[in-house]
Amino acid sequence: MLTSSAAGVYVICPTPFESDGRVDVASTDRMVEAYLKAGATGLTILGIMGEAPKLAADEALAFARQVIAAVAGRVPVIVGVSAAGFAAMSGLSSKVMDAGAAGVMIAPPSTLKTDDQIVSYYADAVEAIGPDVPWVIQDYPLTTNVVMTPKVIMRIIEQSPSCVMLKHEDWPGLDKITALRRASDAGQVRRVSILCGNGGMFLPFEMERGADGAMTGYAYPEMLVGVVDLVNQGRRAEAHDLFDRHLPLVRYETQPGIGLAVRKYVLKRRGIIASDTLRKPGPKLSPETIADIEWLMERIERS
Secondary structure (H helix, E strand, O other), X not given: OOOOOOOEXXXXXXXXXXXXXXXXXXXXXXXXXXXXXXXXXXEEEOOOOOOHHXXXXXXXXXXXXXXXXXXXXXXXXXXXXOOOOHHHHHHHHHHHHHHOOOEEEEOOOOOOXXXXXXXXXXXXXXXXHOOOOOEEEEEOHHHHOOOOOHHHHHHHHHHOOOEEEEEEOOOOOHHHHHHHHHHHHOOOOOOOEEEEOHHHOOHXXXXXXXXXXXXXXXXXXXXXXXXXXXXXXXXXXXXXXXXXXXXXXXXXXOOOOOHHHHHHHHHHHOOOOOOOOOOOOOOOOOHHHHHHHHHHHHHHHHO
């Protein structure tokens, strides 16, 4: 089961599709092995990057079961269960936990406008999934349009003992990490794991502010693992040097709208998945964009 001591790199997995849009079973198993070989300490599936809203309910459950079976208990698997209604959230959460998931992740709906609404929503979500299911707050205001201040996050943590992790994706958000860590160090709030997303764009600094690692899907996860390890060893300059070598591609992957298409293309080129297909609606990369990506990959792999 997922706990508040979770750390390292939880790679966010895309959902591999065949060229006709069907879920690619063979690529799914290959992807799991590639991420574990790269040093992942956990996997996260059916998130925003996993194109979860484009999957039918039976497809989402089948994919989750396949990943959990492929992992075979080697690392924890977190499953995104965000949904428009609590019935769907409850149903998927129950089934993936029965299949062996370590916990679930919940993003707030964009309809939440006030602090009290946010806190109340998460109380209802915990009631839906059950108080014994470990869960993750997904704080991604750039996509959800829901802004959670450190005080709101602390209220949620305190009202729900089963909340064990914050997936931090605010931007700018470094001072939020600092505020939360200062509060937990002072005994003002229970300490939970903080893993950071946003493609790893600020990972070295996030680690230095007190994050426990990364939860993102950058197509070279071994870089994320290396940066986390180097920061933990106190080797700051080496951590930043490694990160800086990948930063141009990290930045390119973080472009709104085409980021997942870029990431899937790189994963295909690396032999991790067979096709870079996105389910419709989704962007298609232009020849010029593909040339950019090839150039960026060549620079990474020759240095």
